[in-house]
Amino acid sequence: MNPLTELQVDTLTEIFNIGAGRAASSLSEIVGDPVMLSVPRVQLYQSSEINAEVLSLNSPRLGAVKQHFSGPFNADAMLLFTEDRALEIVHDMMGSQVSINDIAEFEQEAMCELGNIILNACLSSMADILKLTLDSSLPVYSVGETNAVLQQIILDANQPIMLVLHIDLAIEKRHSQGYLVFLLSSSSLQELLAHIDHFISGI
Amino acid sequence: MNSIPVKNSFAFSGKIEGEIAGKIWDSIKSGLILIDSAGNVLLWNNWMAQHSAIPTELALNHSFESLFPDSLSVSFKTAIRHALQHKLPVILSNALHRSPLPLYLLPITPDKQRIQQSITLTPIPTGEGNPLCLIQIVDATLSIKRERVLKSHTERLSKEAVTDALTGAYNRRFFDERFAAEFGRAQRQNIPLSLIMLDVDYFKLYNDTYGHPAGDKVLTSIVKALKSQLHRPTDVVARYGGEEFVVILPDSKTEGSQIIAERLRSAVSNLNIPHSESKVADHITVSIGIATYQPDTDCNATHFLEMADTALYSAKHGGRNCVRHLTTTEGGKPCMDVSFSPSPLLV
Numbered sequence: 001m002n003p004l005t006e007l008q009v010d011t012l013t014e015i016f017n018i019g020a021g022r023a024a025s026s027l028s029e030i031v032g033d034p035v036m037l038s039v040p041r042v043q044l045y046q047s048s049e050i051n052a053e054v055l056s057l058n059s060p061r062l063g064a065v066k067q068h069f070s071g072p073f074n075a076d077a078m079l080l081f082t083e084d085r086a087l088e089i090v091h092d093m094m095g096s097q098v099s100i101n102d103i104a105e106f107e108q109e110a111m112c113e114l115g116n117i118i119l120n121a122c123l124s125s126m127a128d129i130l131k132l133t134l135d136s137s138l139p140v141y142s143v144g145e146t147n148a149v150l151q152q153i154i155l156d157a158n159q160p161i162m163l164v165l166h167i168d169l170a171i172e173k174r175h176s177q178g179y180l181v182f183l184l185s186s187s188s189l190q191e192l193l194a195h196i197d198h199f200i201s202g203i
Numbered sequence: 204m205n206s207i208p209v210k211n212s213f214a215f216s217g218k219i220e221g222e223i224a225g226k227i228w229d230s231i232k233s234g235l236i237l238i239d240s241a242g243n244v245l246l247w248n249n250w251m252a253q254h255s256a257i258p259t260e261l262a263l264n265h266s267f268e269s270l271f272p273d274s275l276s277v278s279f280k281t282a283i284r285h286a287l288q289h290k291l292p293v294i295l296s297n298a299l300h301r302s303p304l305p306l307y308l309l310p311i312t313p314d315k316q317r318i319q320q321s322i323t324l325t326p327i328p329t330g331e332g333n334p335l336c337l338i339q340i341v342d343a344t345l346s347i348k349r350e351r352v353l354k355s356h357t358e359r360l361s362k363e364a365v366t367d368a369l370t371g372a373y374n375r376r377f378f379d380e381r382f383a384a385e386f387g388r389a390q391r392q393n394i395p396l397s398l399i400m401l402d403v404d405y406f407k408l409y410n411d412t413y414g415h416p417a418g419d420k421v422l423t424s425i426v427k428a429l430k431s432q433l434h435r436p437t438d439v440v441a442r443y444g445g446e447e448f449v450v451i452l453p454d455s456k457t458e459g460s461q462i463i464a465e466r467l468r469s470a471v472s473n474l475n476i477p478h479s480e481s482k483v484a485d486h487i488t489v490s491i492g493i494a495t496y497q498p499d500t501d502c503n504a505t506h507f508l509e510m511a512d513t514a515l516y517s518a519k520h521g522g523r524n525c526v527r528h529l530t531t532t533e534g535g536k537p538c539m540d541v542s543f544s545p546s547p548l549l550v
Contacts, residue, residue, distance in 0.1 A: 026278070029277050029278055030299050030300075110299050135328075138323065138325065
């Protein structure tokens with residue numbers, strides 16, 4: 001499904017790339033090295049269409065950082081990385097020698113922070129550009145078998161539409177792909193699109 | 204403005220008010236700071252006063268940044284801005300920030316040990332537009348310590364799980380896995396691989412003569428001698444069983460592996476451990492078989508292992524205290540016996 005016009009897609013991509021730029025600068029402050037973050041693609045799916053193949057998440061386990069936000073529209077925002085990618089990213093950020101197999105509590109907290117930085121940057125750029133206020137819950141990190149995590153996301157949300165952002169994250173030499181997923185009800189999607197159209201008409 | 208008198212304007216469920224609320228947050232075992240949109244401190248609980256050595260009276264109504272003039276990181280300032288301007292909650296994890304605020308373990312000693320912190324900033328809506336920012340600081344020092352202990356235990360256990368307890372060489376389980384992996388890699392990447400198998404000559408007779416504890420010592424000394432001759436981190440010495448050992452030499456060709464094998468043989472011989480019952484020498488010696496995998500030849504892991512075994516068998520039957528070598532060939536089996544080390548040295 002793709003009921004978005006080209007202009008709407010461009011605007012959303014632009015908004016999220018501004019957010020990605022902000023997140024990158026926050027991340028490089030922490031890492032002390034340049035971090036590149038971009039959102040090359042934005043796509044809309046019915047949540048029933050989503051599975052590991054569609055998202056090409058070909059890894060047995062998936063890590064998800066989730067924040068619920070509310071305002072003129074409500075959504076569950078989630079950052080998805082395969083678990084090994086997530087740990088690699090956290091290790092690169094920590095500059096740590098710890099083995100990838102040691103999934104420790106404080107690495108999960110670090111993953112939570114990484115998700116928090118990226119989600120907040122995207123939400124704040126959306127809030128700034130569309131001139132609206134969004135409230136958000138604290139991030140929660142969960143990790144599990146890929147299809148189970150995806151199933152749980154779809155069940156929990158009970159929101160039929162998924163706005164899927166492809167994310168490219170480069171810390172030093174390592175490139176990682178992940179997804180930022182917004183689960184919206186159709187009325188929330190209409191509300192978001194109304195704000196986008198309003199913004200477009202104002203340019 | 205938001206100059207809320209801390210001790211009496213918060214109400215909970217209509218019953219808990221002012222002073223009681225104050226007592227609650229002063230009893231909480233983590234740091235609580237509330238700041239307004241101008242950055243001024245509205246709440247500074249007892250935990251904060253104790254661990255920062257800044258008394259509540261000094262902190263209240265002062266700018267948060269001015270309380271920590273040298274030490275507020277860019278990330279921390281960004282986090283406050285996010286919470287106050289964008290009303291978004293922020294996490295500063297211990298893993299990425301360690302100890303962002305100058306807070307110390309109690310009692311505060313002259314060498315001042317900083318607390319490991321996990322920090323959460325949450326916007327608190329006031330209904331008047333400008334939100335407040337609640338900063339919660341959790342002492343992560345203990346969990347970090349616990350995690351370090353667990354990690355070092357894990358490392359020790361994983362090491363033990365692959366180590367032969369007597370000799371300190373890798374065990375058979377580790378060898379089986381590593382050998383399969385290295386053989387697969389050699390085939391995929393078209394690189395050579397050598398496998399050395401060695402056996403202590405007349406070890407049963409040694410045990411019968413000198414006793415098992417002495418036999419154990421011999422095995423330990425042999426492993427030390429073998430390890431001293433191997434300098435690449437990828438070379439692996441494992442106890443294959445009883446008095447039999449294996450050495451994996453990744454990326455080693457015929458000539459290289461023969462040189463190494465000869466070095467291993469002399470290293471053991473040079474230990475000069477007396478063995479009166481040996482029929483090849485008056486001291487402990489080893490027989491060695493080598494198998495070398497050459498790229499683009501037809502061989503599988505099981506067959507390759509059998510080759511090393513066959514080479515060892517041939518060394519045993521060719522007089523012991525010597526090296527025999529088999530190499531894979533293009534036509535697959537049979538693998539040709541390509542070289543013999545100098546004939547057994549009878550000392």
